[in-house]
Structures are given as structure tokens and as C-alpha cells.
């Protein structure tokens with residue numbers, strides 16, 4: 031019997047970031063330490079079906095159909111055609127956005143009582159919702175942009191003039207719970223407002239309006255628990271004349287950005303970014319790892335924009351680059367994340383689930 035831990039790499043998913051997830055998982059499969067772990071690629075199709083696949087592939091549906099066994103004593107996966115069990119020691123969700131990063135899959139894995147890499151249900155759902163995340167960060171003294179929110183029910187009552195008065199022009203309009211800049215617009219005059227609002231409500235029942243911060247886009251990789259550690263900050267430098275870091279600038283146009291790791295910053299700013307990032311990570315109950323995205327103004331003021339609880343692992347992704355700069359190779363990084371998850375799972379066993387009482391039922 032091999033002593034290797036069987037690590038299920040969950041990828042794809044029902045999200046606008048499906049393709050990014052495939053690229054991330056492909057890299058993890060390539061670089062995972064195969065002397066220590068046995069990776070099992072499990073693709074989730076665009077319609078939400080799970081398959082055991084040959085390698086990480088965009089043709090997920092060519093794989094073998096899988097079902098879940100939820101019984102926590104015997105939890106895991108089963109091949110639907112043969113009824114054979116697929117043994118798994120740990121699940122590594124490499125999913126971005128809806129379903130994969132918002133706590134829903136994390137809840138499923140929790141119900142199965144399997145160890146899982148990354149942030150659990152609470153932190154995933156808090157971090158996914160820009161409104162809830164900003165409220166909590168603000169309340170904890172983490173600097174965030176000025177913002178206003180509305181839900182779909184209030185759509186007819188939303189007035190451009192009121193938002194302009196509160197936030198000044200330009201301002202940002204976003205869906206509350208999306209990623210990859212989908213549903214995000216910059217509004218510089220009244221003419222663009224309706225389109226921006228329709229676009230944001232297209233993907234969510236809740237929108238957020240934010241004061242526009244003119245500044246540099248800084249990111250910081252955080253890893254670990256008790257206490258978490260921060261990398262040196264990196265920077266996304268938009269090369270061309272993009273209004274902001276749009277979907278196309280992120281994934282379509284290869285020349286849109288220039289990534290600088292580490293970012294050219296003075297010592298005091300580096301310290302500030304790292305401290306603020308760790309604080310944000312803790313406030314939002316992140317576990318094992320996350321990437322904190324910030325803005326830095328000319329005057330040296332830092333704002334946390336958002337936290338990504340499953341950041342990209344593609345060739346051009348910041349999270350692995352920022353750890354590489356700290357001397358942690360891609361392979362070591364994956365091993366560290368898996369080991370953090372196993373340690374956290376073991377220490378979670380300390381918590382009693384039952385409670386003895388005289389209650390009759």
C-alpha cells in the first residue's frame with residue numbers, strides 16, 4: 031500500500047471563471063510533489079456535474095461520472111457507472127467564483143467531514159460578498175473605499191445625482207458577489223450610469239457603488255493560520271489605456287498589464303500593506319491562504335479592495351509569484367497548503383460536536 035495522500039483537485043465549476051480554474055488546476059497537477067501526494071483531477075462541468083478526468087482537461091465531460099457519498103464515516107466519491115469507490119484523503123478546491131469560492135462547495139466538503147485546503151464556509155462567503163466584506167473590514171478598522179449599496183427591489187429609486195453627491199465622479203458600480211471584473215463598471219458621467227447599473231444587476235440582486243480610488247493596484251499573498259504570514263507586495267501595472275483592470279485586461283489581452291513582484295515600494299509602505307493584509311485575512315476568517323488586493327494612493331494611503339480566497343495558480347498568477355519571490359517554489363507552496371489543511375483538520379477534531387443533556391427527542 032502506498033503511503034501517499036490522495037489529493038482530489040477540484041476544478042472547472044459553474045462559474046464565469048471556469049476556464050481560469052482549468053488553467054490553475056493544470057499547473058497544480060503539473061507541480062504537485064508526486065512523491066508525497068497522489069493527485070486525482072476531478073472536473074466540475076459548466077452545468078455542475080462532477081467527473082474523474084484523465085489529467086486536467088477542458089473536456090471535463092469525457093471523464094467518468096462521479097457521485098458523492100455524504101456519510102461522514104464513509105464519505106468520498108463513487109464512480110456512478112461501476113459503483114466503485116474513489117478514495118480521497120483531502121480535497122483541494124481550485125475553483126474560482128460562484129459555487130467554488132463562495133462557501134457552497136466548502137459546505138459540501140465540510141458535511142462529508144473531509145480535510146480541505148483553504149477557507150471554509152464562513153470565510154468564503156464573507157469574502158465573496160463585497161458589501162458584507164467591506165462592512166466587516168470597516169468595522170474592524172481596515173481601510174476600505176467609501177461605498178453605498180442597493181438591492182434589486184430598490185432599483186427604480188436609485189438616483190445618479192445622489193450617488194454622485196456622496197461619492198463624487200468617477201465612481202465604480204459592481205455586482206456584490208462576482209469576480210474577474212464581470213459586472214464591474216466605471217461611471218464618469220450620467221450617460222453611462224444606466225448601462226452600468228443594468229450590467230451589475232444582471233449578475234446579482236445586490237450592487238455596490240464605490241468612490242473611485244486613483245492609485246496603484248497592489249496585491250499581497252497571505253498564507254497560514256495562527257498566525258498567518260504575508261508575502262512582499264506585488265503590483266499590477268496597467269500598461270495600456272484601460273479605465274481599470276477589466277476582464278479583457280485580466281484574461282484576453284496579453285499585453286494589458288505588467289506584473290511587478292516585488293512591487294517597488296518604500297519599507298514603511300511594505301510594512302503597512304503586509305499588516306493591513308493579515309488583518310483583513312483574519313477579520314474575514316480566511317484559512318490556509320488568500321490573496322488580498324489593495325489600492326495605494328500617491329499620498330501613501332492604503333485601501334483593501336477585496337480578498338480572493340482561491341486566487342489563481344496560472345502561469346501569470348500573482349499568488350505563486352509572490353511566494354516564489356520569498357523563496358517558496360510552486361511545488362513547495364502546494365505541499366505547504368496541503369499540510370496546513372491537514373493540520374487544521376486535525377486540530378479541528380478538538381471541538382466537541384455532541385452535547386449531553388436531559389433533552390428528550
Ligand SMILES: Nc1ncnc2c1ncn2[C@@H]1O[C@H](COP(=O)(O)OP(=O)(O)O)[C@@H](O)[C@H]1O
Nearest residue numbers: 175202208209210211212240241242243274275
Ligand atoms: N473603488 C475603486 N477605485 C478604483 N478602481 C477600482 C475600484 N474598485 C474596483 N476597481 C477596479 O476594478 C477592478 C475589478 O474590481 P474588483 O472589486 O476587484 O472586482 P473583481 O472581484 O471582479 O476582481 C479592480 O481590479 C480595479 O482595477
Ligand SMILES: [Mg+2]
Nearest residue numbers: 210211323336
Ligand atoms: Mg479584483
